[in-house]
Amino acid sequence: MILINLLPHREERRRQRKRAFFAGLGAAAVAGVAAAGVWYVVLQQMTAAQQSRNAFLSAEIKRLELQIKDIAELKSEIEGLKARQKAVEDLQTNRNVPVYLLDELVRYTPEGIYFTTVKQVGDIVTVTGVAQTNERVSEFLRNAQNQSQWLRRPELVEIKAVNLPPTAGSREQRRLFDFSVRVSLTQPAAAQPAAPASAASAPPKAA
Template structure:
Protein backbone atom coordinates (compact mmCIF):
# COMPACT_ATOMS: atom_id res chain seq x y z
CA UNK A 1 0.00 0.00 0.00
CA UNK A 2 1.41 3.34 -1.15
CA UNK A 3 0.87 6.47 1.05
CA UNK A 4 0.87 10.00 -0.57
CA UNK A 5 1.25 13.14 1.56
CA UNK A 6 -1.05 15.90 0.12
CA UNK A 7 -0.36 18.56 2.78
CA UNK A 8 2.34 20.48 0.85
CA UNK A 9 0.15 20.54 -2.27
CA UNK A 10 -2.85 21.92 -0.34
CA UNK A 11 -0.70 24.53 1.36
CA UNK A 12 0.70 25.61 -1.97
CA UNK A 13 -2.78 25.91 -3.46
CA UNK A 14 -3.92 28.01 -0.48
CA UNK A 15 -0.96 30.33 -0.99
CA UNK A 16 -1.80 30.69 -4.68
CA UNK A 17 -5.44 31.55 -3.85
CA UNK A 18 -4.33 34.06 -1.26
CA UNK A 19 -1.98 35.75 -3.75
CA UNK A 20 -4.70 35.79 -6.39
CA UNK A 21 -7.13 37.35 -3.88
CA UNK A 22 -4.68 40.08 -2.90
CA UNK A 23 -3.82 40.68 -6.52
CA UNK A 24 -7.52 41.04 -7.31
CA UNK A 25 -7.93 43.48 -4.44
CA UNK A 26 -5.00 45.51 -5.71
CA UNK A 27 -6.35 45.58 -9.26
CA UNK A 28 -9.82 46.56 -8.01
CA UNK A 29 -8.31 49.33 -5.90
CA UNK A 30 -6.33 50.65 -8.87
CA UNK A 31 -9.38 50.47 -11.16
CA UNK A 32 -11.47 52.25 -8.50
CA UNK A 33 -8.85 54.98 -8.22
CA UNK A 34 -8.82 55.36 -12.00
CA UNK A 35 -12.62 55.64 -12.15
CA UNK A 36 -12.66 58.06 -9.21
CA UNK A 37 -10.03 60.22 -10.92
CA UNK A 38 -11.92 60.20 -14.19
CA UNK A 39 -15.19 61.09 -12.41
CA UNK A 40 -13.43 63.91 -10.54
CA UNK A 41 -12.10 65.27 -13.83
CA UNK A 42 -15.57 65.06 -15.39
CA UNK A 43 -17.10 66.88 -12.41
CA UNK A 44 -14.43 69.58 -12.57
CA UNK A 45 -15.12 70.03 -16.27
CA UNK A 46 -18.87 70.29 -15.60
CA UNK A 47 -18.29 72.81 -12.79
CA UNK A 48 -16.01 74.88 -15.02
CA UNK A 49 -18.56 74.84 -17.85
CA UNK A 50 -21.37 75.86 -15.47
CA UNK A 51 -19.26 78.69 -14.06
CA UNK A 52 -18.59 79.93 -17.59
CA UNK A 53 -22.33 79.83 -18.36
CA UNK A 54 -23.08 81.67 -15.11
CA UNK A 55 -20.55 84.36 -15.98
CA UNK A 56 -22.08 84.70 -19.46
CA UNK A 57 -25.59 84.98 -17.97
CA UNK A 58 -24.44 87.62 -15.47
CA UNK A 59 -22.90 89.66 -18.29
CA UNK A 60 -26.09 89.41 -20.38
CA UNK A 61 -28.24 90.33 -17.35
CA UNK A 62 -26.08 93.40 -16.77
CA UNK A 63 -26.58 94.40 -20.43
CA UNK A 64 -30.35 93.91 -20.12
CA UNK A 65 -30.44 96.01 -16.94
CA UNK A 66 -28.69 98.83 -18.80
CA UNK A 67 -31.18 98.54 -21.65
CA UNK A 68 -34.08 98.56 -19.16
CA UNK A 69 -32.69 101.76 -17.61
CA UNK A 70 -32.47 103.31 -21.08
CA UNK A 71 -36.05 102.24 -21.84
CA UNK A 72 -37.28 103.71 -18.54
CA UNK A 73 -35.50 106.98 -19.35
CA UNK A 74 -37.03 107.05 -22.83
CA UNK A 75 -40.48 106.32 -21.40
CA UNK A 76 -40.11 109.18 -18.93
CA UNK A 77 -39.09 111.51 -21.75
CA UNK A 78 -42.06 110.36 -23.87
CA UNK A 79 -44.45 110.94 -20.95
CA UNK A 80 -42.96 114.40 -20.44
CA UNK A 81 -43.40 115.23 -24.13
CA UNK A 82 -47.00 113.97 -24.05
CA UNK A 83 -47.71 116.13 -21.00
CA UNK A 84 -46.27 119.18 -22.75
CA UNK A 85 -48.27 118.41 -25.89
CA UNK A 86 -51.46 118.07 -23.85
CA UNK A 87 -50.72 121.35 -22.06
CA UNK A 88 -50.29 123.11 -25.41
CA UNK A 89 -53.51 121.57 -26.74
CA UNK A 90 -55.36 122.60 -23.58
CA UNK A 91 -54.10 126.15 -23.93
CA UNK A 92 -55.15 126.26 -27.58
CA UNK A 93 -58.61 124.94 -26.72
CA UNK A 94 -59.04 127.13 -23.63
CA UNK A 95 -58.25 130.21 -25.67
CA UNK A 96 -61.60 129.89 -27.49
CA UNK A 97 -63.69 128.70 -24.53
CA UNK A 98 -64.74 132.18 -23.23
CA UNK A 99 -66.02 133.09 -26.69
CA UNK A 100 -68.05 129.88 -26.97
CA UNK A 101 -69.28 130.33 -23.40
CA UNK A 102 -70.62 133.83 -24.04
CA UNK A 103 -72.21 132.80 -27.33
CA UNK A 104 -73.87 129.85 -25.64
CA UNK A 105 -75.21 131.97 -22.78
CA UNK A 106 -76.68 134.45 -25.24
CA UNK A 107 -78.28 131.57 -27.15
CA UNK A 108 -79.75 129.84 -24.08
CA UNK A 109 -80.90 132.93 -22.12
CA UNK A 110 -84.67 133.36 -22.61
CA UNK A 111 -86.51 136.65 -22.96
CA UNK A 112 -87.08 138.50 -19.74
CA UNK A 113 -83.75 137.40 -18.20
CA UNK A 114 -80.82 139.76 -17.66
CA UNK A 115 -77.40 138.31 -16.79
CA UNK A 116 -75.36 140.69 -14.67
CA UNK A 117 -72.18 138.71 -13.91
CA UNK A 118 -70.47 135.65 -15.36
CA UNK A 119 -67.51 134.03 -13.63
CA UNK A 120 -65.68 130.88 -14.72
CA UNK A 121 -63.68 128.72 -12.30
CA UNK A 122 -62.34 125.63 -14.03
CA UNK A 123 -65.30 123.68 -15.40
CA UNK A 124 -67.86 125.58 -13.29
CA UNK A 125 -69.44 128.84 -14.40
CA UNK A 126 -71.24 131.06 -11.91
CA UNK A 127 -74.02 133.21 -13.37
CA UNK A 128 -76.05 135.87 -11.57
CA UNK A 129 -78.88 137.87 -13.07
CA UNK A 130 -82.37 139.29 -12.88
CA UNK A 131 -85.53 137.71 -14.26
CA UNK A 132 -89.04 139.04 -14.71
CA UNK A 133 -90.61 135.85 -13.34
CA UNK A 134 -89.66 132.55 -11.75
CA UNK A 135 -90.74 130.81 -14.93
CA UNK A 136 -88.02 132.66 -16.88
CA UNK A 137 -85.39 131.30 -14.49
CA UNK A 138 -86.81 127.78 -14.87
CA UNK A 139 -86.66 128.12 -18.64
CA UNK A 140 -83.03 129.23 -18.42
CA UNK A 141 -82.24 126.15 -16.33
CA UNK A 142 -84.02 123.85 -18.79
CA UNK A 143 -82.21 125.37 -21.76
CA UNK A 144 -78.78 124.91 -20.20
CA UNK A 145 -79.65 121.37 -19.09
CA UNK A 146 -81.13 119.98 -22.31
CA UNK A 147 -80.50 122.31 -25.25
CA UNK A 148 -76.88 123.38 -24.85
CA UNK A 149 -73.81 121.80 -26.47
CA UNK A 150 -71.46 123.60 -24.06
CA UNK A 151 -73.38 123.79 -20.77
CA UNK A 152 -74.78 121.09 -18.49
CA UNK A 153 -75.83 120.31 -14.91
CA UNK A 154 -77.35 123.70 -13.97
CA UNK A 155 -77.74 124.23 -10.23
CA UNK A 156 -79.93 127.02 -8.85
CA UNK A 157 -78.02 128.50 -5.92
CA UNK A 158 -80.43 131.26 -4.91
CA UNK A 159 -83.48 133.15 -6.11
CA UNK A 160 -85.22 135.97 -4.32
CA UNK A 161 -87.72 138.70 -5.08
CA UNK A 162 -86.48 142.29 -5.28
CA UNK A 163 -88.04 145.67 -6.05
CA UNK A 164 -85.82 147.50 -8.52
CA UNK A 165 -86.14 151.02 -9.88
CA UNK A 166 -86.13 151.19 -13.67
CA UNK A 167 -84.80 154.03 -15.82
CA UNK A 168 -88.22 155.66 -15.73
CA UNK A 169 -88.17 155.85 -11.91
CA UNK A 170 -90.73 153.07 -11.79
CA UNK A 171 -90.40 150.28 -9.27
CA UNK A 172 -90.81 146.78 -10.65
CA UNK A 173 -90.96 143.48 -8.81
CA UNK A 174 -88.22 141.27 -10.28
CA UNK A 175 -86.29 138.18 -9.19
CA UNK A 176 -82.58 138.08 -8.51
CA UNK A 177 -81.03 134.65 -9.07
CA UNK A 178 -77.69 132.86 -8.92
CA UNK A 179 -76.93 129.72 -10.93
CA UNK A 180 -73.95 127.39 -11.23
CA UNK A 181 -73.52 125.49 -14.50
CA UNK A 182 -70.82 123.13 -15.74
CA UNK A 183 -68.93 123.31 -19.01
CA UNK A 184 -68.79 120.24 -21.20
CA UNK A 185 -67.01 119.20 -24.39
CA UNK A 186 -69.45 117.41 -26.67
CA UNK A 187 -68.49 116.14 -30.17
CA UNK A 188 -70.35 119.10 -31.66
CA UNK A 189 -68.47 121.59 -29.50
CA UNK A 190 -65.15 119.88 -30.27
CA UNK A 191 -65.86 120.34 -34.00
CA UNK A 192 -66.67 123.99 -33.39
CA UNK A 193 -63.32 124.36 -31.61
CA UNK A 194 -61.30 122.76 -34.39
CA UNK A 195 -61.52 119.17 -33.14
CA UNK A 196 -59.03 119.70 -30.27
CA UNK A 197 -60.14 117.71 -27.20
CA UNK A 198 -59.39 119.59 -24.01
CA UNK A 199 -60.93 120.58 -20.70
CA UNK A 200 -62.00 124.20 -20.41
CA UNK A 201 -60.34 126.13 -17.61
CA UNK A 202 -59.32 129.54 -16.36
CA UNK A 203 -61.53 132.42 -15.34
CA UNK A 204 -63.68 134.74 -17.37
CA UNK A 205 -65.95 137.67 -16.64
CA UNK A 206 -68.22 139.53 -18.99
CA UNK A 207 -70.66 142.46 -19.04
CA UNK A 208 -74.35 141.89 -18.69
CA UNK A 209 -76.14 139.79 -21.30
CA UNK A 210 -79.65 141.10 -21.89
CA UNK A 211 -82.54 139.30 -23.53
CA UNK A 212 -85.81 141.19 -23.74
Protein backbone atom coordinates (compact mmCIF):
# COMPACT_ATOMS: atom_id res chain seq x y z
CA MET A 1 0.00 0.00 0.00
CA ILE A 2 1.33 3.36 -1.04
CA LEU A 3 0.91 6.33 1.34
CA ILE A 4 0.92 9.93 -0.01
CA ASN A 5 1.52 12.86 2.33
CA LEU A 6 -0.85 15.69 1.31
CA LEU A 7 0.05 18.09 4.15
CA PRO A 8 2.68 20.10 2.29
CA HIS A 9 0.31 20.52 -0.67
CA ARG A 10 -2.55 21.73 1.52
CA GLU A 11 -0.25 24.07 3.36
CA GLU A 12 0.95 25.45 0.07
CA ARG A 13 -2.64 26.06 -1.11
CA ARG A 14 -3.45 27.74 2.18
CA ARG A 15 -0.46 30.03 1.78
CA GLN A 16 -1.48 30.79 -1.80
CA ARG A 17 -5.01 31.68 -0.75
CA LYS A 18 -3.64 33.85 2.02
CA ARG A 19 -1.32 35.60 -0.40
CA ALA A 20 -4.17 36.05 -2.83
CA PHE A 21 -6.37 37.45 -0.07
CA PHE A 22 -3.74 39.92 1.04
CA ALA A 23 -2.97 40.78 -2.59
CA GLY A 24 -6.68 41.46 -3.21
CA LEU A 25 -6.88 43.41 0.00
CA GLY A 26 -3.87 45.45 -1.01
CA ALA A 27 -5.29 46.00 -4.48
CA ALA A 28 -8.60 47.12 -2.96
CA ALA A 29 -6.74 49.48 -0.64
CA VAL A 30 -4.73 50.87 -3.54
CA ALA A 31 -7.91 51.25 -5.60
CA GLY A 32 -9.63 52.97 -2.67
CA VAL A 33 -6.70 55.33 -2.17
CA ALA A 34 -6.62 56.03 -5.90
CA ALA A 35 -10.38 56.69 -5.98
CA ALA A 36 -10.09 58.94 -2.93
CA GLY A 37 -7.21 60.78 -4.59
CA VAL A 38 -9.16 61.20 -7.82
CA TRP A 39 -12.22 62.45 -5.86
CA TYR A 40 -10.02 64.82 -3.89
CA VAL A 41 -8.53 66.23 -7.10
CA VAL A 42 -11.99 66.59 -8.65
CA LEU A 43 -13.28 68.21 -5.49
CA GLN A 44 -10.35 70.64 -5.44
CA GLN A 45 -11.04 71.52 -9.07
CA MET A 46 -14.73 72.05 -8.34
CA THR A 47 -13.86 74.16 -5.30
CA ALA A 48 -11.40 76.23 -7.33
CA ALA A 49 -13.97 76.69 -10.09
CA GLN A 50 -16.62 77.74 -7.58
CA GLN A 51 -14.20 80.14 -5.89
CA SER A 52 -13.39 81.59 -9.30
CA ARG A 53 -17.10 82.06 -10.01
CA ASN A 54 -17.59 83.59 -6.56
CA ALA A 55 -14.73 85.99 -7.17
CA PHE A 56 -16.20 86.92 -10.57
CA LEU A 57 -19.64 87.46 -9.03
CA SER A 58 -18.15 89.55 -6.22
CA ALA A 59 -16.30 91.72 -8.74
CA GLU A 60 -19.48 92.13 -10.81
CA ILE A 61 -21.51 92.97 -7.71
CA LYS A 62 -18.99 95.64 -6.72
CA ARG A 63 -19.06 97.03 -10.24
CA LEU A 64 -22.87 97.10 -10.21
CA GLU A 65 -22.86 98.75 -6.78
CA LEU A 66 -20.61 101.47 -8.15
CA GLN A 67 -22.94 101.89 -11.13
CA ILE A 68 -25.97 102.01 -8.84
CA LYS A 69 -24.22 104.61 -6.70
CA ASP A 70 -23.41 106.66 -9.80
CA ILE A 71 -27.01 106.32 -10.97
CA ALA A 72 -28.30 107.42 -7.55
CA GLU A 73 -25.99 110.44 -7.60
CA LEU A 74 -27.09 111.22 -11.15
CA LYS A 75 -30.75 110.97 -10.13
CA SER A 76 -30.06 113.25 -7.18
CA GLU A 77 -28.42 115.77 -9.48
CA ILE A 78 -31.34 115.53 -11.91
CA GLU A 79 -33.84 116.08 -9.09
CA GLY A 80 -31.80 119.06 -7.92
CA LEU A 81 -31.78 120.50 -11.44
CA LYS A 82 -35.54 119.94 -11.73
CA ALA A 83 -36.10 121.65 -8.39
CA ARG A 84 -33.98 124.63 -9.45
CA GLN A 85 -35.76 124.76 -12.79
CA LYS A 86 -39.15 124.72 -11.06
CA ALA A 87 -37.99 127.43 -8.67
CA VAL A 88 -36.91 129.59 -11.59
CA GLU A 89 -40.19 128.94 -13.41
CA ASP A 90 -42.21 129.73 -10.28
CA LEU A 91 -40.19 132.87 -9.77
CA GLN A 92 -40.78 133.88 -13.36
CA THR A 93 -44.51 133.26 -12.99
CA ASN A 94 -44.87 134.82 -9.54
CA ARG A 95 -43.07 137.94 -10.72
CA ASN A 96 -46.07 138.74 -12.91
CA VAL A 97 -48.76 137.73 -10.40
CA PRO A 98 -49.21 141.21 -8.84
CA VAL A 99 -49.72 142.68 -12.30
CA TYR A 100 -52.30 140.03 -13.15
CA LEU A 101 -54.00 140.62 -9.82
CA LEU A 102 -54.34 144.35 -10.36
CA ASP A 103 -55.54 143.75 -13.90
CA GLU A 104 -58.24 141.36 -12.65
CA LEU A 105 -59.37 143.77 -9.95
CA VAL A 106 -59.63 146.64 -12.42
CA ARG A 107 -61.38 144.49 -15.01
CA TYR A 108 -64.09 143.05 -12.78
CA THR A 109 -64.70 145.91 -10.35
CA PRO A 110 -67.92 147.77 -11.17
CA GLU A 111 -68.28 151.52 -11.10
CA GLY A 112 -68.99 153.03 -7.71
CA ILE A 113 -66.29 151.06 -5.86
CA TYR A 114 -62.99 152.53 -4.67
CA PHE A 115 -60.21 150.34 -3.30
CA THR A 116 -58.22 151.64 -0.37
CA THR A 117 -55.92 148.66 0.30
CA VAL A 118 -54.97 145.44 -1.47
CA LYS A 119 -53.03 142.98 0.70
CA GLN A 120 -51.72 139.57 -0.37
CA VAL A 121 -50.51 136.89 2.05
CA GLY A 122 -49.62 133.73 0.16
CA ASP A 123 -52.59 132.88 -2.05
CA ILE A 124 -55.07 134.93 -0.02
CA VAL A 125 -55.81 138.49 -1.12
CA THR A 126 -57.71 140.87 1.14
CA VAL A 127 -59.26 143.92 -0.51
CA THR A 128 -60.77 146.83 1.41
CA GLY A 129 -62.53 149.80 -0.07
CA VAL A 130 -65.57 152.02 -0.23
CA ALA A 131 -68.72 151.38 -2.26
CA GLN A 132 -71.61 153.61 -3.11
CA THR A 133 -74.16 150.82 -2.52
CA ASN A 134 -74.36 147.24 -1.29
CA GLU A 135 -75.30 146.16 -4.81
CA ARG A 136 -71.89 147.33 -6.08
CA VAL A 137 -70.14 145.02 -3.65
CA SER A 138 -72.43 142.12 -4.59
CA GLU A 139 -71.70 142.71 -8.26
CA PHE A 140 -67.98 142.67 -7.58
CA LEU A 141 -68.32 139.34 -5.75
CA ARG A 142 -70.32 137.86 -8.65
CA ASN A 143 -67.76 139.03 -11.20
CA ALA A 144 -64.89 137.57 -9.22
CA GLN A 145 -66.74 134.26 -8.81
CA ASN A 146 -68.07 133.77 -12.34
CA GLN A 147 -65.75 135.63 -14.71
CA SER A 148 -62.25 135.94 -13.27
CA GLN A 149 -59.72 133.18 -13.99
CA TRP A 150 -57.41 134.34 -11.19
CA LEU A 151 -59.82 135.14 -8.36
CA ARG A 152 -61.55 132.22 -6.63
CA ARG A 153 -63.94 131.82 -3.69
CA PRO A 154 -64.66 135.51 -2.97
CA GLU A 155 -65.88 136.05 0.57
CA LEU A 156 -67.37 139.18 2.09
CA VAL A 157 -65.59 139.73 5.38
CA GLU A 158 -67.30 142.93 6.51
CA ILE A 159 -69.48 145.72 5.23
CA LYS A 160 -70.79 148.68 7.15
CA ALA A 161 -72.48 151.94 6.34
CA VAL A 162 -70.72 155.24 7.04
CA ASN A 163 -72.06 158.76 6.79
CA LEU A 164 -69.80 161.41 5.36
CA PRO A 165 -70.20 165.04 6.47
CA PRO A 166 -71.83 167.46 4.01
CA THR A 167 -69.55 169.05 1.45
CA ALA A 168 -69.28 172.77 0.81
CA GLY A 169 -71.69 172.60 -2.11
CA SER A 170 -74.28 170.40 -0.43
CA ARG A 171 -75.86 170.21 3.03
CA GLU A 172 -76.86 166.56 2.75
CA GLN A 173 -74.83 163.79 4.28
CA ARG A 174 -73.44 161.17 1.92
CA ARG A 175 -73.97 157.51 2.80
CA LEU A 176 -71.25 155.07 1.71
CA PHE A 177 -70.28 151.53 2.63
CA ASP A 178 -66.91 150.41 3.90
CA PHE A 179 -66.26 146.79 2.92
CA SER A 180 -63.63 144.10 3.15
CA VAL A 181 -63.44 141.13 0.76
CA ARG A 182 -61.19 138.08 0.87
CA VAL A 183 -60.43 136.07 -2.29
CA SER A 184 -58.11 133.20 -3.20
CA LEU A 185 -55.57 133.83 -5.93
CA THR A 186 -55.23 130.92 -8.38
CA GLN A 187 -52.96 130.90 -11.40
CA PRO A 188 -54.75 129.47 -14.45
CA ALA A 189 -53.01 126.79 -16.48
CA ALA A 190 -52.85 129.01 -19.54
CA ALA A 191 -51.33 132.03 -17.79
CA GLN A 192 -49.32 134.23 -20.12
CA PRO A 193 -45.64 134.79 -19.26
CA ALA A 194 -46.08 138.54 -19.44
CA ALA A 195 -48.95 140.61 -18.13
CA PRO A 196 -51.12 142.62 -20.49
CA ALA A 197 -49.85 146.08 -21.25
CA SER A 198 -53.08 147.57 -19.95
CA ALA A 199 -52.52 146.04 -16.55
CA ALA A 200 -49.14 147.65 -16.11
CA SER A 201 -50.59 151.11 -16.42
CA ALA A 202 -53.96 150.50 -14.76
CA PRO A 203 -54.60 152.10 -11.34
CA PRO A 204 -55.57 149.84 -8.43
CA LYS A 205 -59.07 151.21 -8.25
CA ALA A 206 -62.08 151.69 -10.46
CA ALA A 207 -64.36 154.66 -10.47
